[in-house]
Amino acid sequence: MDTSTVARAPHVHPEPTSFVWKYLFSTDHKVIAKQFLWVGLFFLAFGGTLAMMIRWQWAFPGEKVPVLGIFLERAGGMITPATYQSIFTMHGLIMIFWAITPILIGCFGNYTIPLQIGAQDMAFPRLNLMSFWTFVISAVLIVASFFVQLGTAAAGWTTYAPLSTNVGTPGPGQTLVGLAIFVTGVATIMGGINYVTTVIRLRAPGMTWMRMPLSVWGLWLTAVLNVLFVPVLGSAALLLTLDRLFGTQFFVAGAAGVKGGGDPILFQHLFWIFGHPEVYILILPAWGMISDIIPMFSRKPAYWYAGTVWAMVAVTVLSAVVYGHHMFLTGMNPLLGKGFMTFTLIISVPAEVLFLNWLHTMWKGSNRFPTPMLFSVGTVFVFGLGGLTGLYLGTIATDIYLHDTMWVVGHFHLTMAAAAFLGSFAGLYYWFPKMFGRQYNETLGKVHFWGSVTFITLVFTGQLIVGFAGQQRRLYDPYQYTFLQHLLSANRLTSYAAFLLAAFQVPFIYNFLRSVFAGAKAEQNPWEATTIEWTHAASPPPHYNYNPIPTIVRGPHELANPEVKKATGRDWAGQAEELPSGGEQAPQTAVPQGA
Amino acid sequence: MKLQRILTASWKPLAAGALALSTVALAAVQPETGIGLPRDVSLHGHLSDWLTNVTHVFNIILFTIMCVWMGIACFKHGRAHQAEYDLGDDKRSIKIALMLSAVIFVVVDGNLFVNAINDIDNAYWNFDEVDQNPATVRIEVNAHQWAWDGRYAGKDGRFNTEDDVLVWNDFKVPEDTPVYFQLASTDVIHSFYLPNFRAKMDAVPGQVNHMWIQARQGTQGDYDIGCAQHCGTHHYKMKGQLSVLSKDEYQKWLNEASVNGLRAFDATDGAAHWGWDWKKF
Numbered sequence: 001m002d003t004s005t006v007a008r009a010p011h012v013h014p015e016p017t018s019f020v021w022k023y024l025f026s027t028d029h030k031v032i033a034k035q036f037l038w039v040g041l042f043f044l045a046f047g048g049t050l051a052m053m054i055r056w057q058w059a060f061p062g063e064k065v066p067v068l069g070i071f072l073e074r075a076g077g078m079i080t081p082a083t084y085q086s087i088f089t090m091h092g093l094i095m096i097f098w099a100i101t102p103i104l105i106g107c108f109g110n111y112t113i114p115l116q117i118g119a120q121d122m123a124f125p126r127l128n129l130m131s132f133w134t135f136v137i138s139a140v141l142i143v144a145s146f147f148v149q150l151g152t153a154a155a156g157w158t159t160y161a162p163l164s165t166n167v168g169t170p171g172p173g174q175t176l177v178g179l180a181i182f183v184t185g186v187a188t189i190m191g192g193i194n195y196v197t198t199v200i201r202l203r204a205p206g207m208t209w210m211r212m213p214l215s216v217w218g219l220w221l222t223a224v225l226n227v228l229f230v231p232v233l234g235s236a237a238l239l240l241t242l243d244r245l246f247g248t249q250f251f252v253a254g255a256a257g258v259k260g261g262g263d264p265i266l267f268q269h270l271f272w273i274f275g276h277p278e279v280y281i282l283i284l285p286a287w288g289m290i291s292d293i294i295p296m297f298s299r300k301p302a303y304w305y306a307g308t309v310w311a312m313v314a315v316t317v318l319s320a321v322v323y324g325h326h327m328f329l330t331g332m333n334p335l336l337g338k339g340f341m342t343f344t345l346i347i348s349v350p351a352e353v354l355f356l357n358w359l360h361t362m363w364k365g366s367n368r369f370p371t372p373m374l375f376s377v378g379t380v381f382v383f384g385l386g387g388l389t390g391l392y393l394g395t396i397a398t399d400i401y402l403h404d405t406m407w408v409v410g411h412f413h414l415t416m417a418a419a420a421f422l423g424s425f426a427g428l429y430y431w432f433p434k435m436f437g438r439q440y441n442e443t444l445g446k447v448h449f450w451g452s453v454t455f456i457t458l459v460f461t462g463q464l465i466v467g468f469a470g471q472q473r474r475l476y477d478p479y480q481y482t483f484l485q486h487l488l489s490a491n492r493l494t495s496y497a498a499f500l501l502a503a504f505q506v507p508f509i510y511n512f513l514r515s516v517f518a519g520a521k522a523e524q525n526p527w528e529a530t531t532i533e534w535t536h537a538a539s540p541p542p543h544y545n546y547n548p549i550p551t552i553v554r555g556p557h558e559l560a561n562p563e564v565k566k567a568t569g570r571d572w573a574g575q576a577e578e579l580p581s582g583g584e585q586a587p588q589t590a591v592p593q594g595a
Numbered sequence: 596m597k598l599q600r601i602l603t604a605s606w607k608p609l610a611a612g613a614l615a616l617s618t619v620a621l622a623a624v625q626p627e628t629g630i631g632l633p634r635d636v637s638l639h640g641h642l643s644d645w646l647t648n649v650t651h652v653f654n655i656i657l658f659t660i661m662c663v664w665m666g667i668a669c670f671k672h673g674r675a676h677q678a679e680y681d682l683g684d685d686k687r688s689i690k691i692a693l694m695l696s697a698v699i700f701v702v703v704d705g706n707l708f709v710n711a712i713n714d715i716d717n718a719y720w721n722f723d724e725v726d727q728n729p730a731t732v733r734i735e736v737n738a739h740q741w742a743w744d745g746r747y748a749g750k751d752g753r754f755n756t757e758d759d760v761l762v763w764n765d766f767k768v769p770e771d772t773p774v775y776f777q778l779a780s781t782d783v784i785h786s787f788y789l790p791n792f793r794a795k796m797d798a799v800p801g802q803v804n805h806m807w808i809q810a811r812q813g814t815q816g817d818y819d820i821g822c823a824q825h826c827g828t829h830h831y832k833m834k835g836q837l838s839v840l841s842k843d844e845y846q847k848w849l850n851e852a853s854v855n856g857l858r859a860f861d862a863t864d865g866a867a868h869w870g871w872d873w874k875k876f
Contacts, residue, residue, distance in 0.1 A: 253801025303683035366678035404823035
C-alpha cells in the first residue's frame with residue numbers, strides 16, 4: 001500500500017526562507033530536532049553543573065564552592081542545607097525532563113523517525129512545532145522557579161507528597177516546578193502522538209514493521225509509553241497543584257496514626273505508574289540506536305533482529321506492571337509486593353536477549369571503532385553494570401537494606417544517566433554528518449569517549465560502593481552519622497572522578513560547536529550505512545527529505561552478505577537498493593543515489 | 596564452536612576470581628571501617644547479606660563473561676577480520692539465545708526469588724510469631740521533622756496511657772529479644788532505618804506501618820538510626836540512636852523510666868499524646 005502519497009500530494013509548501021520561519025517556527029522535523037538538541041544540551045550543562053555542586057558538598061561538606069560559589073553569594077559561597085535540597089531536586093528534574101528527554105526523544109525521535117521510515121515529514125508538522133514551543137514554555141517556568149522567594153523546588157525529583165505540598169515546601173518555586181512538569185508533559189504527549197501516528201501511517205512503500213530500523217522501534221515504543229503514561233504524571237502534577245493553591249487535600253493526610261484527608265501514598269502510585277515506564281522511556285531510544293549502530297560498524301547484520309524487536313516490545317509491556325518495586329517499604333501489602341517483585345525479575349529475560357544479541361552482533365564481525373561505535377560499546381558496558389545492580393533492588397529481601405541508599409542512586413544513574421548519556425552521544429556522533437552536513441573531529445570525539453566512559457563508570461560505581469556501606473541518598477552531610485564517617489575518602493574520590501567527567505565534556509563542546517559551523521563537508525554516506533537516510537538523502541537532507549520516496553526492498557542491516565558482494569563488490573546493500581543481478585526482486589521505483 | 600571452547604575453558608578461573616573477590620568483600624565486613632556492609636548485629640541480617648553476596652558472585656561472573664566476550668570481539672574480530680554473514684535467526688541460534696537467557700534467569704533470578712520469599716515470609720515480615728511471643732518489646736515511633744519520638748507501653752501494657760515511657764531519638768532495647776515497632780508520621784514521609792539490623796520501613800502520615808528486629812546475644816552497644824526518606828531541609832540531621840542493653844539493664848532502665856514517665860505526665864500537653872492503640876495487622 002502506498003501510504004506515502006497521503007503525505008506527499010496535497011500539502012507541499014515551499015521551503016521557508018526568512019529566519020523566523022526557517023529556524024524559529026519551522027514545521028520541518030529536522031529543524032525541530034535541532035531545536036530540541038540545542039535546548040537539551042543547554043540543560044544538560046545546567047543539570048551537570050548542579051551535579052558538580054552536589055559532588056562538592058559530599059567531598060568538602062560546608063566548604064566554600066570554588067567558581068560556582070558566585071551563585072551562592074547570600075550564603076557566603078557555601079551550600080546551605082536548604083540550597084542543597086533544591087540543587088539535587090533540580091538536578092534530577094532538569095536532567096530527566098529537560099536534558100535527556102529533549103535530546104533522546106525530541107531530537108533523535110524527530111530527526112530519525114521520518115528519515116529512517118521514508119517519510120517527508122511528521123504526520124502532524126504543526127503539532128510538532130507546538131510541541132517544541134510548549135516545551136520552551138516549560139523550560140521558562142523551570143528557569144523562573146530559581147528566582148522566586150524561598151527558591152525553587154526542594155522536595156526531590158520524585159516530588160513526594162506531603163513534602164511537596166504546602167506542609168513541606170510552602171514557596172512558589174515548588175508550584176512553578178509542578179506546573180512546568182505539567183506543561184512539559186503536554187509537550188511530550190504532543191510529540192508522542194506525532195511519533196506513534198507517523199510510524200503507523202507514513203512508512204515508505206515496502207517498509208514493513210519487521211524491516212524498520214531498530215532505532216525507529218525503540219523510539220516508537222517510547223512514544224507509545226509516553227502517550228499512555230505521561231498523562232498519569234500530568235494528573236498527579238495537577239492534583240498536587242490543586243493541593244498547593246486551592247486547599248484541596250488529595251495528598252495531605254491527618255497526623256500520626258489518624259486517618260482523614262487524603263493519602264500521600266496515592267501520589268506515589270500515580271508517580272510511579274508513570275515513573276517506572278519513564279526509565280524505559282529514557283532507555284528504549286538508546287537501545288534502539290545502538291542496536292542499529294553496532295551492526296553498521298561490525299559490518300554484520302544485527303543478530304536475531306526479531307528477537308531484539310520482541311524483547312523491546314516485552315520490556316515495554318512489562319514496564320507497566322513493575323512500578324510497585326519503588327514502594328516495597330511504604331507499607332504495601334506483602335502479597336502485592338511479591339507480585340511486583342515477580343514481574344520485576346521477569347523483565348531481566350528480555351534484557352538478557354538484548355545483551356546476547358549485541359554481543360553476538362559484534363562476535364565474528366569486522367569491528368571498527370569510530371566514535372559512534374565506541375559510545376555504543378560503552379553504552380552496553382555501563383548498562384550491563386546498571387542492569388545487574390538492579391537485581392538487588394527488585395528483590396524485597398535485599399531491597400529492605402539497600403532501599404533509599406546511594407546504591408539506588410548508583411544503579412539508576414548507570415542505567416538512566418550513563419547509558420542514556422553514552423547512547424545519546426553514540427547517536428549524536430553517528431548522525432552528526434547527516435544533521436549538519438559536516439564531519440566532526442574524530443580525535444576529539446575519541447578523547448571525549450575515553451574520558452566520559454572512564455569517569456562516568458567510576459562516579460556511579462563510587463555511589464554503589466558507599467550505598468552498599470549504607471549511606472542514604474540525599475544527605476547534606478553524610479558524616480553526621482557514625483556509621484558513615486569512614487566513607488568521606490570514598491565520596492571524595494568519587495567527586496574527583498565527577499569533576500574529571502565534567503572536564504572531559506570540554507573537548508565535546510569545542511568539537512561540536514566548531515564542527516557545526518566549520519567542520520569539513522560530510523559525504524552523503526560516510527559510514528557506508530544501509531538505512532535510507534544515508535543511501536537516499538544528501539547530508540543534510542533537503543526540505544521534505546525524499547523525492548521520490550524510495551521503495552524499501554529489504555531489512556535494515558544488509559551487511560557482509562556474500563551474494564551482495566558478488567553483485568556489487570561492496571559488503572553492504574541499502575534498504576532501498578535493487579541489486580544489478582539476481583538476489584532480491586525489487587520493484588522498479590527505487591533510485592539509489594549514494595551507491 | 597570456538598566461543599563455546601573459550602567459555603568452557605575460562606569457566607574455572609572466572610569462578611575462582613569471582614569467589615576471591617567476594618571473599619574480599621566479605622572480609623571487609625568490619626565495624627564500620629573500610630568498604631563493605633556495616634556490622635550486622637541482628638538475628639536475621641545474615642539472610643539478606645548472604646543473598647546479596649551470592650548475587651554479587653553471579654553478577655561478577657556474568658559481567659566478566661560479557662566483558663571478555665566483547666573484548667575478544669573488539670580485539671580479535673577487528674577491521675582485518677572478515678565479517679561473517681550471520682542473521683542469528685535460524686532455529687538453532689534462537690534456541691541457544693533463549694536457553695542461555697532462561698538458564699541465567701532460573702539460576703540468578705530464581706535464587707533471588709525463592710530466597711526472598713522465604714526470607715520475608717519466615718523472617719523480615721513474619722509478624723505472627725513476634726506478636727504472640729510474650730517477651731516481645733513493643734515500641735511506637737512517631738516521626739516528625741526532624742526527630743524520632745518513641746513510646747513504650749509502660750507497666751499497664753497499653754499505649755497512650757499515663758505511664759507510657761517517652762523517648763526522643765534515644766531508643767533502648769534488650770538483646771536477644773524481638774522488638775516490634777509500629778511507625779507513623781506527623782508531617783511528611785520519613786523512613787526508619789537501622790543499617791546494623793538490615794531493617795527499614797517508611798513512616799507515613801495517616802497510616803501505621805510495622806517492622807521488627809532482634810539483636811543477637813552479646814551485641815550490646817549503640818547503633819545509628821537514620822532517616823532514609825528525604826524529609827526536608829534537615830533530613831541529614833534526623834539521626835537517632837538505638838542502644839542494645841542486656842536484659843537486666845533494659846528492665847532496670849524501663850522501670851526507672853516508667854516511674855519518671857508517670858511523674859512527668861501532663862494531661863494538658865496535647866502534643867505529647869500522639870500515641871495510638873497498638874494496631875493489629
